[in-house]
Amino acid sequence: MLKQEALQLRMTALRVRMGILEGTHAAKSGHPGGSLSAADVLTYLYFREMRIDPQFPQDPERDRFVLSKGHAAPALYAALAERGFFPVQDLATLRHSGSYLQGHPDMRSVPGVDMSTGSLGQGVSAACGMALAAQQMGMDINVYALLGDGEIEEGQCWEAFMFANHYKLDNLCLMVDVNGLQIDGPTAQIMNSEPLDRKLDAFGFNTIVCNGNSINELEQAFAMFENAHGSGKPTCLLLHTVKGRGVSFMENQLDWHGKGPGDEDYARAMDELRAEYENLSKEVQRSE
């Protein structure tokens, strides 16, 4: 990828982060921590990786995305809005009565949402069903699903992992947002699921570990997924990320798992993101 393009994607990811804060601030609730950790991968997916058309959100030939960690809806909505599926201004209606932007993704109301999710462990199974269906129909499409590292404590995820391997779903790319924190504390303390790489390997996955907040590493990881097509192996990207990434006082802070920022925190966070955005703009100009 050209340096210029990587910089542009990082700027887009910053706009997605601003959208996350906008939504959760206006909603006075929601999940900024796990949305911010996923902002980079969602940006990469919607702006570089997936075959999608915001003008034709129901295109049968599109790639599919399932946000299995549905509580990161603010990040998905922000990415979809940035990509042009609906107006960015609508992000401020998140979780409001009468808004189509429900607290967790609703495929019936939000353009671009391929599956309703929110109850942990369920989206990954739906993604398996989509991948199997595509395989059955001989469709050349990819199915992506993003899970949380807390989420995979749900037994259903492991049922789905077995299924993906059994049916050789090499058009399926699972991604685990390994930010290391869940509501009650560090995942290592609440329910240790490590070593995830060896577990996914043992479940038959093409397992790739990378920095999920790095555009360049994401590029390499998704290239390895492309290379796995025809291998009969599903892919799982273990994305090492920082919860709250991009807002200094939210990074690695458990407290920001599930609360919206108040006016003061919102202003501080937006100032930080705007400053970073300015820096990147200058860098883009310099590299032109």
Add this chain to the structure above:
Amino acid sequence: MSDTRMVATRESYGQELVALANEGCDDIVVLDADLAASTKTATFRDAYPYRHFNCGIAEANMMGVAAGMSTMGFVPFVSSFAMFATGRAYEQIRNSIGYPHLNVKIAASHAGLSVGEDGATHQCCEDIALMRTIPGMVVLCPSDDQETRAAVRAAYAHDGPVYLRLSRLPSVAFYTAESCPFAIGKGDQLIPGNDIAIIATGLMVSEAVKAASLLKRKNINARVINMASIKPLDEDLVLRSAAECGRIITVEEHSIIGGLGAAVCEVLSARMPTPVRTIGVRDVFGHSGPAAEVLRDYGLCAENIVATAQELMRTYPIPNPVG
């Protein structure tokens, strides 16, 4: 009642899936959780192996896979025992199928006490209640071979989630292909009568029919209604029967909490208060034994319907309301 052939509704289900596929319904796929031999989807598997997917003993994932396949245009029929389909995977059905109103058909066999020997862990008497509470879910409980076939077709033609409740035991045939009037949202009057209306579903329809002939000898004219469509319920038929008979008995192989009896009472209490007796499993677990004996142990038999009808006639000598 022109045919005396006894067929379990699960058998009819498997055969009708094949019939639909033979007619060119290429979007049907069948998912199973290691029970294809028992749910009779093995019939479909043998005819269309590439459209049958065994999900292993993992019902939660199976429901999600079905949801995902339906978003791609397939019409999945998902099968397991009623206990594991609706109990184990209730929340997956609610959130991954019901909430997005996906076109998935959940066809569960071995419902109710008539599972028999396997005992309480496998005797699901809560499935109707569980499925009925999910917004947009259609709940069907056919009584015989032809009605099951019609219900499978109706479920396929319906755009949205459907729960189809099937039995392990062979059931008496009431209908021929030509005489079966089954439609979603419709009940069917099998026997006319104006003293009391017996509204039954599934395997209990035959007990209701037996009870009606026993009651006739006691000069009680019982109307028998087969209510295969529990949701949507045929409210007009319930109200008409209440108006014309003034006394209602419901019979189901299910808990009296949340099932057919509850659905009937919900309609009547709001629109036409009428004395009702609900026959079903009375807030207890089942036990092991031959199916017919177990059903009798819990009062799910013609004799108990007769006794209940007599009690109701004694308690309410003057029907209320009078039609």
